[in-house]
Amino acid sequence: MYRLSVAAGQAMVFIVFFAAWEVLVHLLQIKPVILPPPSRIAVSAWENRELLLVNTWPTFVAITLGFLYAVATGFVIAIGIAYSRIIRELTYPFLVAAQILPKIAFAPLFLIWFGFGLTPKIVIAALIAFFPVVINTAKGLTSVDKELLQYMDSLGASGWEKFTKISLPWAMPYFFAALKISITLAIVGAVVGEFVAAGEGLGYIINASNISLDTELMFAAIVCMSVLGILLFLVIVAAERLIVVNAQDDASGASATM
């Protein structure tokens, strides 16, 4: 009963937000070019549905590939950092420094390096999504309870057994906390990539409609981006629920680092 009313309340917040938007735009007579009301955005989205759908696909591909590259390389490097002192001491300062850089600023450079199209988008998405995975996963793997590893030692466990039975499951909440940050960053990366170096994709549509002052289409594209982002995020949450026991309770232990 309580949960139900909370859900209803949460839905109300969204409804009030869009209703207020609609009403205020009409009351204050704001020009649609500046800020179209939600109703006109919906109409534009419907009229341009084919254009939007066709352009959602390349954005989706760029996000997903960039994200997967980031996760795969980030995970492997995190293992290196956690298990090799040399790798840790050599690479950690570099990673921390690189993490602070505004990587988005490299987007125009990647246009020069990788040309126009899919590659620069994937590279930017992967580059900014990479750091949370490395840093958080390494933190998870190195924060394993030392006595648990001693317990495994007392049983005569191999290094592989300690990794698969203790360290890896221990690091999972940290890993998933990182994935949730990384997927949102990958979306930002892919869209910025499309701003500067693409002739297709939702980022391109946003850019192009900006130039043609079609603010309604621009908002419609932003809505598509948001829906895509939420869906990808939910996929990760679902995977987390499946893999991490007590996902909701344990996540508090693993604070994610950007």
Place this chain on the structure above:
Amino acid sequence: MSKAPGISIKNLSVSFRTKTSTVTALDDVSFDIAPGSFLSIVGPSGCGKTTLLKILSGVLQPTSGTVLFDGEPLSRLKTQGQVGYVFQRPLLLPWRTTLDNVMLTMEVARRGMSRAEREAEARRWLKIAGLQGFEERFPHELSGGMQQRVSICRALAFQPRILLMDEPFAALDEITRETLQEELLLLWAQTETTVVFITHSIPEAVLLSEQIVVMSARPGRVLERIPVPFERPRTEETRERPEFLALASHIRGLLRHRDPVTA
């Protein structure tokens, strides 16, 4: 099952070096643990009891001195799959159910067992420990005492030749403790197992052991090695006997003396 191992500890010293200082946890400790015997260690907090068990399990290296396991220098290879260790904390894997936690030791140390055999054995021990019905629960759903019982089941389930128990019953209520004490003695009598048992409870040490090692406060030294002669089975009635009470009060007296020289 092969014969229980004997352990011989000679001039064992352990120091921990921290950033600011060096802590001597154990100082020149020597004693023997006969094969198949039940030995208890009592001593004040911080006297190095846990450190000693970690050395015996092979997970910690001594600073100096030797430990012979079955007459040969102790090594992880030598003790592999033979040591059942109950840590002072339950140390359960939070992502595993009670049943899967108990099966961990068999997965690692008894690879020959099939999954079904492991599961049957785990269920049997959980039943003995009064945890029937909690097989599918996760550690955070159990009380501290229940978690510790799971940890004990996990150590017993793979039938190790030597059992190292670090204050295993400290967190349990009186009745559960007595049940588990009886089960432990039964198991020890039926199998060839050497038990090294740390406790804060002097009556518990006297009731269970064949020999008691009393240790001094930091740095940990052996104050006295006391044989416990009472015949078995030891019952409630044993606890009330004058000899039992005299022995317990002798140990209490040893522990009260802070200065090992006067003890």
